[in-house]
Amino acid sequence: MPPLSTALRCGVYTLSDAARLTGLSRSRVREWFRHRRARKGPPLFSSDYEPEKNSLAISFWDLIDVFVAGQLREHGVSLPTVRKVYARLTTDLGTSHPFCRKELLTDGKAVFVRGLDRHGEEEIYEALTRQKAFPKLILPFLQRIDYDRAMAARWRIADGVVVDPALSFGQPVVAGASIPTYLLAAAYDANGRDADVVAGWYGVTAEEVEAAVRFEAELAA
Secondary structure (H helix, E strand, O other), rough: OHHHHHHHHHHOOEEEHHHHHOOOOOOHHHHHHHOOOOOOOOOOOOOOOOOOEEEHHHHHHHHHHHHHHHHHHOOOHHHHHHHHHHHHHHHHHHOOOOHEEEOOEEEOOEEEEEEEEOOOOEEEEEOOOOOOOOHHHOOOOOOEEEEOOOEEEEEEEEEEEEEOOOOHOOOOOOOOOOEOOOOOOOOHHHHHOOOHHHHHOOOHHHHHHHHHHHHHHHHOO
């Protein structure tokens, strides 16, 4: 477990949390971090936190890296290509979390980066071949991620629900307040499924309670 000050700033998630929030299988997330099983070759990702007693926690940026990699795989990008793109962008963008960068784009088949050329003009190039592409042909799919200084800062994971490392250790909360969705959903189930009653207790709206309930139900499905 990272220090409290770090967790408050960067969020903290187990690998099971990451699988649950991204919709990926636990085995896939564990494989990407090479956790608990020695395998040949380097891991796809390395956590921002040191493992402790055979358990591993990851940060919000680690979580977004996992989410983006999962989206790329879902859109037909092969795992070797994801690995190569991640390595290339780590160098090109000068960051250990290139999938958290605002410059990242995809058309579902390839991965592109948006930036400025040596003349200061906007360019978009394919991450591996560095061939330029026309911006109008590229559609970003990470529309639910908000950025601060070009790095991922907040994930609007569902309607009315956000994942923000500065709120509730990065656990999902309703967008209008810092109340964790699991807390509102549990209170809703324990009190006759009355959203108005729960809303009054926690100082949120009935709509926010219902958004939390929907979100938790989708995670459990």
